[in-house]
Amino acid sequence: MTDLTRLTAAAVAEKIAVGEVSAVEVTEAHLARIEAVDEKVNAFLHVDREGALDQARAVDAKRARGDRLGPLAGVPLALKDVFTTRGMPTTCGSKILQGWLPPYDATVTRRLKDADVVILGKTNMDEFAMGSSTENSAYGPTRNPWDLTRVPGGSGGGSAASLASYQAPLAIGTDTGGSIRQPAAVTGTVGVKPTYGGVSRYGLVAFSSSLDQGGPCARTVLDAALLHEVIAGHDPLDSTSVDAPVPPVVEAARRGDVAGLRVGVVREFAGEGYQPGVMRRFTESVELLRELGAQVVELSCPSFDLGLAAYYLIAPSEVSSNLARFDAMRYGLRAGDDGARSAEEVTALSRAAGFGPEAKRRIMLGTYALSSGYYDAYYGSAQKVRTLITRDFARAFEQVDVLVSPTTPTTAFPIGERADDPVAMYLADVCTLPINLAGNAAMSLPCGLAPEDGLPVGLQIVAPAMADDRLYRVGAAVETAFTARWGHPLLDEAPAL
16 A cells, blocks of 8 residues: 555545545554654654544544545644644643643634544644744754754744654644744745634634734645635634635645746845855746746845844734733643742742743843833834835735745754854744735745755745735646656655654
8 A cells, every 4th residue: 555644635635535545544654653753853742642543533434424525534634732722732832831731622723623634633833933943842842854953943843844754744833923934944845824814813822913823734735725725714703814705725726827927036035144055946946937937026125124123023022911821820830839929929930930941032022122111112113114014015016926035044954053042043034024024925835955955945935915825826836847847746855764
């Protein structure tokens, strides 16, 4: 039998639908793969073996009855541990939530279950999604399957690594400043940040509420589109949810052509700090788009240079508000409660023990930026820059249909290399941050290996808000052309674990 863990999600779903394999067989194959390799990778924080097999049995029972199955019925999935899951631990990669079992499902979790997607478990992440490497997890770093000495990106490195190591064909991530796209780029997978509000945030434990966005992670553009369609759509439980039809992402992924499209190359996404091999692969991608019939236009978006500074004022400010709820009074870690201390002392001791260094750093930065006398100088100014960035995007999209750039300035860096230099770490997201500030849609997909180190490089495609289908149309065309040129999917070149 074909190795079920190597198939695309679309192929797995088709085999289940026609009865060639059972959902239980598929789930068991992936659980066995997790058992075989995850000790090396550390992609999962929790594996729900019995729950996954129960879901798979339910899918097989539906098929036996002749019930209609959805397009991803029986397909296993890895869920980032920032979405609440009823009866399954949700830690957000932090000790502060150690042992917490949510009493409800996030909307994304519920939609996955309703679509008969089999949830294998919860994936590792930077604490509360704060990071660019998945080194900030309280449960140890996740390792990049291409090179176990390197990071898988962050904050959703666990989800991306589970795909690249064939532990799951699908995964869910969240993207606040690039946390879906950046891990996709450095692991040779596909990651999509939908339009802000396009996927419900209900049950997504908040990092930065005006920036957070859940989205699909996969090994192919079509698989990402199929998953996108399952989780997207208006949700009355989320006040930021967009009440509009889901863009036709699956149709666009199946179409996959760029003939006649205007593709913009942003001048500010290049220059000092970019690895030569990354820029070489990006230049090749632009030439490929020309060959496929796209019109390439060079653009300048001067406010993008301010995106990093604006983001690292806005996001920590929202963190300082959102993480205030973890007070040890209602759930999660509770330290120092010996009956002799006040509630305030218990809260302080619990936060000191429960939050890691990066969470503490951002809480302090945000509290300072919002403090009396500094609000207008810092947070207020950052919001003005956010408006300028949004206007730059609007002007750009008057001239072009999509924008393209490298997803990250470099390939995956060694674990520990930037641990003592937060600013160097933050620079990993310099290409992705402006998209979150404006609320637009974006995708990262593989565009080759850097010649210096043989590690994956990501191509970022950016579309206007609620034009997510353009990502899939362009992404599918690029993916098909590159796969034909290489003779195989890029992941086939990854070393065996």
